[in-house]
Amino acid sequence: MKKNPSPLLSIVPIIILVLLLFATIRIFGSDALNGGSQIVLLTTTSVCVLIGMAGFKIAWKDFEIAITNNIAGIATALIILLIIGALSGSWMISGVVPTLIYYGVQIIHPHFFLASTCIICALVSLMTGSSWTTIATIGIALMGIGKAQGFDEGWIAGAIISGAYFGDKVSPLSDTTVLASSVTDTPLFTHIRYMMITTIPSLIITLIIFTIAGLSHDASNTEHIAAFSASLATKFNITPWLLLVPLTTGVLIARKAPSLITLFLSAAMAGLFALIFQPQLLHEISGLPGGGAESAFKGLMMTFYGTTNLQTNNVGLTELIATRGMGGMLNTVWLIVCAMCFGGAMTASGMLGSITSVFVRFMKNTVSVVASTVCSGIFLNLTTADQYISIILTGNMFNNIYKNKGYESRLLSRTTEDAVTVTSVLIPWNTCGMTQATILSVPTLTYLPYCFFNVISPLMSILVAAIGYKIIKKQPQ
Structure with missing residues (x-):
């Protein structure tokens, strides 16, 4: 039986991703999406592949198939x-x-x-x-x-x-x-x-x-x-x-x-x-x-x-x-393809499964599932400093969890947007927060208390989950 990396080792590529993104955004600013972030994603993909092949004897073919399937899925x-x-x-x-x-x-x-x-x-x-x-x-x-x-x-x-x-x-x-x-x-x-x-x-x-x-x-x-x-x-x-x-x-x-x-x-x-x-x-x-x-x-x-x-x-x-x-749209397409490579490598190496296994321990009901997704999305916005990467990582991390627990995919897609898309602009070092503060000439922390929609959305996602309105649960897989 193939042994998966431990959660501690699995988070190493994400830590490297965060550090490289921090340096890239600090140097390039909002221009990081023009190529810098893509290079960072491919670099962390190579780190993930190296750990999987050298430490856990995972064949390159497995990585290739996972990456190809990921990219085919977003064609x-x-x-x-x-x-x-x-x-x-x-x-x-x-x-x-x-x-x-x-x-x-x-x-x-x-x-x-x-x-x-x-x-x-x-x-x-x-x-x-x-x-x-x-x-x-x-x-x-x-x-x-x-x-x-x-x-x-x-x-x-x-x-x-x-x-x-x-x-x-x-x-x-x-x-x-x-x-x-x-x-x-x-x-x-x-x-x-x-x-x-x-x-x-x-x-x-x-x-x-x-x-x-x-x-x-x-x-x-x-x-x-x-x-x-x-x-x-x-x-x-x-x-x-x-x-x-x-x-x-x-x-x-x-x-x-x-x-x-x-x-x-x-x-x-x-x-x-x-x-x-x-x-x-x-x-x-x-x-x-x-x-x-x-x-x-x-x-x-x-x-x-x-x-x-x-x-x-x-x-x-x-x-x-x-x-x-x-x-x-080509920069966005390029970024998504590179992010799919990273997600595929994390999946094939077993690192994504190892990380998500930690979250599963806290997911007892619908509210805890949605709340965990919201917190993870905001955390990734804080750490990766990019909403695109945060959306992709959140979706990949929780996709199988939602399926196995019998939740519809639309619940995950909605929760991901409620948590990631709207909160990215509230973080001073995120590409969104940095860009909008520059464009409007208003510091991020100055406008944050008045972005009511952005603050309410993730809370509303948890509230609707608590009420259970139109949350249909199928037979768990």
Whole structure:
């Protein structure tokens, strides 16, 4: 019988991973995802393989099979990520996202600024699938509006981040959402629908807090909002017809159409609307003189696969409408493939099983299972300083435990997002926390007490587990 490494020895690769990630993030900052983190993952994979082969006589073939199976298991997710890149570009350039923003900012009232900020950031993040893009663009504009109205920067940043991470968490365009569902073998829209059970109550509580805080504040300056809306209307042809794209996407999701089909049709429809409503932008993107069909075709293709940078008279708007297309997803794809190599090596060596055996001792019921997952996810966010790696490790560590105890995979995928995605921004040395603090010019510990959605979400996950609402337990394996 093959002997597995002890839990103490099994944690050695993770310790090395944490130390190397700490050094990488300290040196590269938010650019660590451009290659540094990937190299760290491959390095720790080699350490894991070395321990397994030299100390426990595990054949290289076993490692190769485990790594291949891991990567094969996320093949669909990688394709989805690439289509998401095309979708993000087409939704922006076609005017879908600008139209949503244009109508959204019209509802801002000074007394409801914090709640409106949270809602607007949630909608933008939901449509773009990126909390980083939302915070770095509309978030900066809202910071200026909030400061002009006399709000404390901690409150403004908390409202921005709460909304942005709500959208990031439940958007089918979000790479973390796709990653959490794929790592746990949960269909994407099944994962999203199940998350609503914990996410909607968390958002409602958050909005109540922001509404009460806003009503007690005296704010009356709305000039920034008018300027931003005017810039949007100048650059894009804003029309309600563009809302047919998100409406159609919502119908496809409600009818449980396959993720790939839904996302592809949504991107194609947005591309068609770009040709109809924003031909001048496609000509600008293509850079070809004279315009015409050739210019429009080139601009549309570049919108799907490449980087676009349209200039406006508003700096915040210029940053908001910049897109990365399918090419912008390649760093995430690269990171996921490298993380799958590490997860495969940890599985083949028996180290992952050895570590999870320690957690099993504390799992007596549903609450303890979910609470252990939440604590592990937050711990990995603290130690690995990266939400992608934390999602992958949490999913891999608990996947078999949930199966053996008879829980559905959607419970693990939801708990992983409740614990990892939303808390990453609350940690000063995490790539998310470091990036958002830099973008908003607000220290992480300053905005942390006001990120109510991010703090409530993991607690809500444990509370729903305690209630037992829609937690279906099958016959344990």
